[in-house]
Amino acid sequence: DQQVKQNSPSLSVQEGRISILNCDYTNSMFDYFLWYKKYPAEGPTFLISISSIKDKNEDGRFTVFLNKSAKHLSLHIVPSQPGDSAVYFCAAKGSSNTGKLIFGQGTTLQVKP
Amino acid sequence: DSGVTQTPKHLITATGQRVTLRCSPRSGDLSVYWYQQSLDQGLQFLIQYYNGEERAKGNILERFSAQQFPDLHSELNLSSLELGDSALYFCASSVEYEGSGANVLTFGAGSRLTVL
Numbered sequence: 437d438q439q440v441k442q443n444s445p446s447l448s449v450q451e452g453r454i455s456i457l458n459c460d461y462t463n464s465m466f467d468y469f470l471w472y473k474k475y476p477a478e479g480p481t482f483l484i485s486i487s488s489i490k491d492k493n494e495d496g497r498f499t500v501f502l503n504k505s506a507k508h509l510s511l512h513i514v515p516s517q518p519g520d521s522a523v524y525f526c527a528a529k530g531s532s533n534t535g536k537l538i539f540g541q542g543t544t545l546q547v548k549p
Numbered sequence: 550d551s552g553v554t555q556t557p558k559h560l561i562t563a564t565g566q567r568v569t570l571r572c573s574p575r576s577g578d579l580s581v582y583w584y585q586q587s588l589d590q591g592l593q594f595l596i597q598y599y600n601g602e603e604r605a606k607g608n609i610l611e612r613f614s615a616q617q618f619p620d621l622h623s624e625l626n627l628s629s630l631e632l633g634d635s636a637l638y639f640c641a642s643s644v645e646y647e648g649s650g651a652n653v654l655t656f657g658a659g660s661r662l663t664v665l
Binding site (some may be wrong): 478479487525527529534536541542 | 590594639641643654
């Protein structure tokens with residue numbers, strides 16, 4: 437049962453344009469959502485998070501939007517840079533007493549110069 | 550350098566063998582998590598420890614086991630290895646496991662296991 441889904445395996449955008457990465461989830465008990473970025477031969481690194489009581493969180497070029505009614509979140513990167521080329525994972529945390537994160541399958545973003 | 554150290558980085562072994570993957574968490578972090586990433590798959594949660602005690606279990610096979618030692622480092626033991634166990638194994642750590650906050654996990658660089 438895939439509770440967190442990233443339905444687009446890959447995305448290609450031009451440098452300077454907006455990148456939009458999408459994520460859907462099924463469990464309404466998730467209380468936090470996180471985005472991680474992963475370069476080859478490295479571990480995932482934390483990018484940005486959002487609480488389930490918010491609908492938007494912004495950090496520099498990165499903004500995450502949460503639509504609870506649709507059980508959907510998205511990561512916007514503006515403007516996109518070639519260095520943003522990586523695999524992006526969406527993750528969710530439940531409100532139980534364990535801090536484990538449930539990850540989506542990842543979306544590979546390629547930003548072309 | 551994330552502060553989470555995983556060894557070995559690469560490991561090649563044969564079916565039926567047993568291997569041990571080691572993880573040293575970031576200084577001050579009490580929780581350790583193990584994840585598996587198979588080809589074209591997301592990160593699958595295996596198991597979590599907090600201060601030496603098991604806290605949560607995911608889709609971890611019975612052939613796999615883990616523990617967290619008093620110095621907080623953790624080991625993941627994989628036995629009777631099969632071809633399908635070939636994957637990247639990531640360790641992550643965090644300060645706490647309680648329900649409050651986003652609980653950002655810090656990941657190591659991973660151990661790539663190849664079973665031939």
